[in-house]
Amino acid sequence: MAIKTIIEPFKIKMVEPITMSTEEERNVFLKKAHYNTFLLDSDQVIIDFLTDSGTSAMSAKQWSGLIDGDESYAGSRSWKRMEKTVKELSGMEYVLPTHQGRAAERIIYTHLGGKGKVFISNTHFDTTRANIEFSGATAIDIPIEEGKHPKVYHPFKGNIDIKLLEENIIASGPENIGAVILTITNNSGGGQPVSMQNAREVGKICKRYGVLYLQDMCRIAENAYFVNHREAGYENISYKDIAKEMMSFADGAVMSAKKDALVNMGGFLALRDEELANACKNLLIITEGFTTYGGLSGRDMEAIAIGLDEVFEPDYLRYRIRSTEYLGNKLDALGVPLMLPIGGHAVYIDAREFYSNIPVDQYPGQSLVCDLYTIGGIRTVEIGSVMFGTYDEQGKLIPAPMDLVRLAIPRRVYTQSHIEYVIEVFAEIIKRKNQAKGIKITYEPEFLRHFTAKFEPIN
């Protein structure tokens, strides 16, 4: 019998209770959290789709790895195991462990960045952009044109625009390029995959101009699934070999292990060049920890080594991608405007279209995030003008290209009945969407404002 239903290739070994709440209670909770879902307590949330980062359920093997962790400061076997796994996967000689992905980014971009430097990417993620701008450098996003339009179908909407890449390198001068960063998959652009061909061409251009080529590989396994299913010539290549080939084009990689390494904490920086690695090691020791643990406990390094293997299992990846797609297809059928096709780790709603009665400068995305929470207890995140908006000289909002709301699906955590519940909540949202209110910002910090900003609904 051919199985049509996507069943999980695992059974549950450990559970965590969910605290239930009523809509009235959640109205109070949200007001107290200044209408910012980042400021809610976790026990006020029923379904937590805030992020797929660090929220995975670990396997029994990973839990036993936690107990087996070797906490020796130097020469820990857990570090040796993680180092070996990353080296094999990336083909890169130098591995620097960090407490999470943004620390790896901060180290490499502090070293490469600075005033006058330019970084080019398919789309910089929020922490990446913050790290680059914090150093005084400029971050340029050049996704392919299709990547900017939620409705247009393209198999690899995460691709970078190769023509614009070359033009930008020439315009800025190759010597001023800090690095070209390919984010795989492209998170801010809707979790869309990058094709092998695109990754290869970026490599050629970077080589031609002598520019450093980095990959953000935090969802490299999910990307490999799409390459296998959508790109000619890769049907019979294993997911792990696809990932290896993709990384072979790059000079270095940053990884937040909290995504595709299926752990709750950890990350690393991998590099081919010894000199660059040594410079980064100095920064690593100052702010993270010594080169053999980088601010991670031995047990977490053990769990990363195990997770990086598990994530490439074909049954797991098939379940992962297809269950995300299941939610997306159901919402699409309800008429919710989505970023199409459905990406790997999340479903992205086009809030600007869905909440078209709310003007862009009243943050339709944030408004939808608030409604999903109060109506259903579902915590999501806005990826739009709150996260990436800036102001012109008159203080008027320059909106982000898209106002998306992300439903990030934690790995191996929620069951199909949770997903059915989410779909029900959307049916209710559709009924009430004419009552949706705009949102204004009442407080914002200088960097990464979405994490701690405070809001109020506009009556």
Add this chain to the structure above:
Amino acid sequence: MLKKRSWAEPYKIKMVEPVFMTDRKHRLKVIKEVGYNTFLLKSKDVYIDLLTDSGTSAMSDRQWAGMMLGDEAYAGSRNFYNLEETIQKYYGYKHVVPTHQGRGAEHLISQIMIKKGDIIPGNMYFTTTRLHQELAGGTFVDVIIPEAHDPENTYLFKGDIDLGKLERLIEEHGADKIPYIAMATTVNMAGGQPISMANLKALRKLTDKYGIKVIHDMTRVAENAFMIQEHEKGYANKPIAEIVKEICDLTDGATMSAKKDALVNIGGFLALNDSDHFEQARNLVVIYEGLHTYGGLAGRDMEAMAIGIKESLSDDHMRARVGQVQYLGQNLLNAGIPIVKPVGTHGIFIDAKRFLPHIPQDQFPAQTLAAEIYIDSGVRSMERGVVSAGRDKKTGEHRYPKLELVRLTIPRRVYTQAHMDVICESVCEVFDTRQKITGLEMIYEPQYLRFFQARFKKL
């Protein structure tokens, strides 16, 4: 009634980790392979690992249970609130920002409080602390009492601050050039030496007069409190928990590496009473560490920290902890081994210059001794002498520090009395045959932090 009681452990063993027994022949081969540098030994070749007391503690069953209660929500994890409450209750600080480890907190406080040209006085430097102060544009000035620099001086509170020197420094530079005094409990580089409550009270009075803040490096505060209870008048009947609170109440904020006193393998925090500085810290932590409700730590590690803090303040625990270190120290002193006096709280520091008087400092007596102890018994210790001190930036010559030490750091709750006896026997054995020991020649020297990866050969 006996005044001195046995330091027998107030716990029994619940989980064990195998150690590897090796023979002398194997150890001779291994130490030669790693160039006589104990840092480069694999943990499987080490019998008793005294490299550091940082992150190497054995957690309790309650802490392991807490690991299972980890709430890995990205925002608003209940483990954070538990940790925050614990810190507020036991240490008395108002605001808490978690960090992945202590140096993350040092990084934040330096960035927030230090301006270019500032002076930061402190009771002896610590490597990472001073580096962060310098990176923020400040200069560290040592104001510890002179007794601290004399390994033979037996004053009991060698962590005290020379208040006369401090006041002259304030008068010379002006209070506005001094953002805070960096006060450590206990002082690591002086051999784990405590500061007295009397000195701390006088420091508070002096800093209040000039309106200067005191920031507390509290990584071994409970060990310091134990020494106050043991040796300072008026504190014999005061519980350690109360003494710790009294110390914290005399300061304005703290950085903590929870990997020491708080009995965890990873974690730290920044605690502040000032609301404005806290606000800045909350905005910065998201860039370097993680969102302010996890700061780069897994939820489970925050839970283990909260439990570990409570356990570390138990009088019985601390009597066993420091009692074990003092037991080893006293046995070495009885055997006539030259060590730094008085014995501190977290380790024993052997004076290699007096141990191996026939080896000149440019033949690395401490490095030699650490290697010899390893060869004799598989005990791993650390050099703190000319190799660690590095080269003078201008002349390119070795820096020859006054103290040429081998550090035997005792992990918490890990080793038994029998292990202590083995360590003592081994050091005595090496001492008895010291005439035959020859020095080392450096054959590989990395550019930075050479002690970590340098290689040597026998002369």
